[in-house]
Amino acid sequence: MDEVEKKVVDLIAEVLVDVNKENIEPGSKIVEDLGAESLDIYDMIALLEDEFGLEIKDEDVEKIQTVRDVANFIKAARAAS
Amino acid sequence: MPTRVVVTGIGLVTCLGSGVASNWEALEAGRSGIGPITLFDTTRFATRIAGEVHGSFDPQGFIPEKELRRLDRFQQFALVAAAEAMKDSGLECPPANPFRYGIVVGSGMGGLGTIEIGLDVFRMKGPKGTHPLMIPKVVANLAPGLLSIKYGFKGPNFALVNACTSGASAIGEAFLMIRSGRADAIITGGTEAVVTEFSVSCFNALRALSTRNGDPEKASRPFDKDRDGFVIAEGAGIMLLESLEHATKRGARIYGEVIGYGATGDAYHVVMPDPEGEGAYQAMKMALEDAHLAPGKIDYINAHGTGTELNDVMETRAIKKLFGKAAYSVSISGTKSMTGHMIGAAGAVEAIYCLLAMAKSVIPPTINLDNPDPECDLNYTPLQAARRKVEYALTNSFAFGGQNASLVFRRLD
Numbered sequence: 087m088d089e090v091e092k093k094v095v096d097l098i099a100e101v102l103v104d105v106n107k108e109n110i111e112p113g114s115k116i117v118e119d120l121g122a123e124s125l126d127i128y129d130m131i132a133l134l135e136d137e138f139g140l141e142i143k144d145e146d147v148e149k150i151q152t153v154r155d156v157a158n159f160i161k162a163a164r165a166a167s
Numbered sequence: 168m169p170t171r172v173v174v175t176g177i178g179l180v181t182c183l184g185s186g187v188a189s190n191w192e193a194l195e196a197g198r199s200g201i202g203p204i205t206l207f208d209t210t211r212f213a214t215r216i217a218g219e220v221h222g223s224f225d226p227q228g229f230i231p232e233k234e235l236r237r238l239d240r241f242q243q244f245a246l247v248a249a250a251e252a253m254k255d256s257g258l259e260c261p262p263a264n265p266f267r268y269g270i271v272v273g274s275g276m277g278g279l280g281t282i283e284i285g286l287d288v289f290r291m292k293g294p295k296g297t298h299p300l301m302i303p304k305v306v307a308n309l310a311p312g313l314l315s316i317k318y319g320f321k322g323p324n325f326a327l328v329n330a331c332t333s334g335a336s337a338i339g340e341a342f343l344m345i346r347s348g349r350a351d352a353i354i355t356g357g358t359e360a361v362v363t364e365f366s367v368s369c370f371n372a373l374r375a376l377s378t379r380n381g382d383p384e385k386a387s388r389p390f391d392k393d394r395d396g397f398v399i400a401e402g403a404g405i406m407l408l409e410s411l412e413h414a415t416k417r418g419a420r421i422y423g424e425v426i427g428y429g430a431t432g433d434a435y436h437v438v439m440p441d442p443e444g445e446g447a448y449q450a451m452k453m454a455l456e457d458a459h460l461a462p463g464k465i466d467y468i469n470a471h472g473t474g475t476e477l478n479d480v481m482e483t484r485a486i487k488k489l490f491g492k493a494a495y496s497v498s499i500s501g502t503k504s505m506t507g508h509m510i511g512a513a514g515a516v517e518a519i520y521c522l523l524a525m526a527k528s529v530i531p532p533t534i535n536l537d538n539p540d541p542e543c544d545l546n547y548t549p550l551q552a553a554r555r556k557v558e559y560a561l562t563n564s565f566a567f568g569g570q571n572a573s574l575v576f577r578r579l580d
Contacts, residue, residue, distance in 0.1 A: 103233045128299030129237075141295070 087112055091157040097133045098153065101126050112154040134160070140167075171411035172345045173579070175419040176256025177519045178248035178356075181402035181506050182218035185226055186251060191523050194531040195552050199384035199505050201398050207364045214376040216383040217362045218400025218507030220244065237300055238313070239278035240360035244403035244512070245310040246317065249354055253318060256407040256419060258352065261319020269322035269350040270311040271341040272405070273333025273357035275511030275566075277307030277326075280363040310358050322350045328511075330566035331471075333357050334404060335514025339428035339572055341408050351413045356515035358403035370399060373438060375475065387508075388535040389472035389501030390479045390543040397473040400507030404516035422522040423560075424577045427460065429453030433569030439477055440565055444485030447471075447563065450571035451489050454561065458575040463493040465575075466555060467524050469517045469562040470547070472501025472533065473508055476540075482563065483543045498555055500548040501533040514564035518574055521560035525578040528556045 087095065091112050098120065099107035105120050116122045122130070131142050134156070140163045150156055179186060182200030183193035193200065200218050209215035229250035230243060238246070253260065262268050281304040288296050303309050308326035315324050323344060327337040334357020341355035370376045377396040379386040388394035406422075414421055431453065433446035440447065455462055471482055479501075487494045502520050509516055524530055529552050536549035560576045 100233065100236075103231055103237075125299060125303075132298050 088157070090160055091153065093137065094134070094153055094156045094160070097137060098130060101129045101133065110153060112152065112157070114153050115151050116153065170346050170348060172342050172408055172425045173411050173414050174406050174422040174425065174522055175409050175414050176252040176258070176407035177422060177522060178251030178255065178405045179402070179516060179519060180220055180224050180244045180248045181509065181516055182220055182400050183506055185220070185224040185247065187519070187523070191527070194502060194505060194520065195529055197505065197532045197534045197551060199387070199534060200400070201383045201386055201507050203383060204362060204367070206362050212367060213371045213378050214367055215380040216377070216386055216398060217367070218398060218402070218509070219362055220401050237304070239281045239304040240401070241274055241278060241358045242304070242310055242313055244360060244401070245272055245358035245405060246313060248356065248358070248403040248405040249314050249317070252354070252405045252407050258407065258417070258419070265319050265321035267322055267351040268320035269341070269344060269353040270314050270320050270324045271327060271337045271353055271355045272310045272314065273327040273329060273337035273511050273515065274307040274310055275328065275330045275333050275359055276361050276366065278305035279361050279366055281305050283363055283365045314354055318354065320354065329570050330568055331508065331510050332514055332564040332566040332570040332572045333511035334516065335518060335562065335564035335572040335574055336430065336570070338406070338408070338425070338515060338518055339430060339574055342425045342428050345408055345410050352407060352409040354405060354407055356403065356405035357512040359509050359511040360401045361510055362399055362401045367399060377474065385535050387474050387504045389470065389474040389504050389533055390483070390539055390547050391474070391536050392538040392540045394474040394476065394479070397475055397503065398507035400509045402506070402509045402512050402516060404512055404519045406515070406519060421579050423525050424579055425574065426577045427454040427458030427575035429457060429573045431571045433571065435569050438567045440481045440569065442477070442481055444481040444488065446569060446571045447482055447485035447565055448488050450573040451485065451561065451563065454573035454575045460559060460575060462490040465497050465559050465561050466557040467521065467530055467560040468497055468499045469521050469560065470499050470501045471563040471565045472503055474501070474503060478565065479540060480542045482565070483545055486545060494545055497546070498530040498548055498553060499545055500531050502531050504534040504536070514562065514572060517562045517564070518576070521562050521576050525557045525560055525576065528554060530555050530557070
């Protein structure tokens with residue numbers, strides 16, 4: 087995992103009460119594998135926006151499935167700015 | 168015969184400690200839980216003291232660490248106090264017929280602390296910066312909501328907002344629901360976490376709080392001539408009420424029976440009680456009539472006793488009017504002298520103190536009662552706890568807004 091992926095894992099682990107950090111992998115699907123529900127997703131978005139200083143729009147969220155997708159989104163947003 | 172209602176589990180989180188045992192130890196020793204405020208910077212505040220619940224309030228780890236950030240402090244207190252009460256009760260959860268099990272929890276101000284912080288962020292970042300968990304952390308009814316999720320109780324579920332009377336009103340209404348057959352058991356009580364900068368500044372603006380900052384343990388002085396206002400505090404008191412039949416069937420330990428509830432409104436003033444104590448008198452009278460009990464039978468009154476001139480004199484007048492000569496033989500105490508005033512949790516915590524006084528045959532003291540106000544001339548159990556068998560106990564709660572509630576308990580041997 088690279089630095090961005092590691093940070094994303096940390097934040098997801100902070101939100102999902104029943105999930106151990108060790109069980110989160112870059113390929114983990116956030117809803118299907120990790121059991122996130124809508125409030126968890128909103129919570130994650132707020133944390134990610136704070137941490138990385140960017141805005142994640144609801145339509146962007148629809149394209150995101152895995153932990154790696156989140157990291158790639160962040161990297162792309164950073165490259166574009 | 169109407170359904171009889173008993174208490175089978177109790178739990179406490181206060182500035183005296185987390186858990187019933189540590190609370191009782193402090194009460195019996197007459198130890199104050201008041202200290203300097205650490206939850207925020209008090210530099211510019213007239214009042215810099217409070218009854219704070221300290222860091223280790225969840226020593227048994229009832230709330231997973233990760234969940235804490237999703238819960239306002241008033242919700243955390245309710246969950247921890249309820250965990251103690253439910254463990255104490257031994258009731259199996261979720262119950263087989265969950266719709267017969269309800270939850271009624273009082274809170275005066277809900278997640279005020281979350282609103283304060285959330286509003287700071289909102290002013291800085293605008294609507295986009297608003298956190299998605301604000302609503303569930305703020306609303307008062309999430310205390311009973313969270314408890315229903317945790318214990319699987321699906322019967323009547325609501326919060327009761329009644330300022331300083333919230334906790335007592337919640338227990339009273341829960342009692343009526345079980346007595347009238349709408350539920351077999353109800354988790355009830357009160358919770359509050361308003362040692363926050365905005366709340367303290369609001370109460371300071373009303374000139375309601377003690378400013379005895381240099382001597383925090385002496386600051387809460389119910390019925391004492393040298394009092395200068397109440398001391399704000401935080402905490403929760405939660406109990407499990409059950410019908411006697413339900414409790415007996417499962418062989419539960421019974422702390423005592425709830426036998427009377429009185430509730431009135433002063434129709435007088437937004438923050439001052441009726442100085443003649445008519446509303447307080449009528450609430451106590453209603454509770455005793457409900458219990459079919461003569462005033463002289465009461466052994467112990469846990470007074471509202473806030474340590475404000477308006478309350479202490481009014482409450483004393485109301486007790487004298489109702490009890491007549493017996494007013495001088497009943498043991499009274501103002502336990503807020505040790506705990507401070509937990510607003511919406513106070514009535515529930517003090518109801519639990521009544522049950523403990525019955526169980527231990529000990530009256531907790533009113534500490535700091537060095538020079539009684541001449542208008543307050545009853546037996547407030549000054550300075551030291553007293554031994555006395557308590558068969559019947561009454562607790563009073565009175566609110567800003569004029570709401571009054573009294574509860575009467577009976578010891579069952």
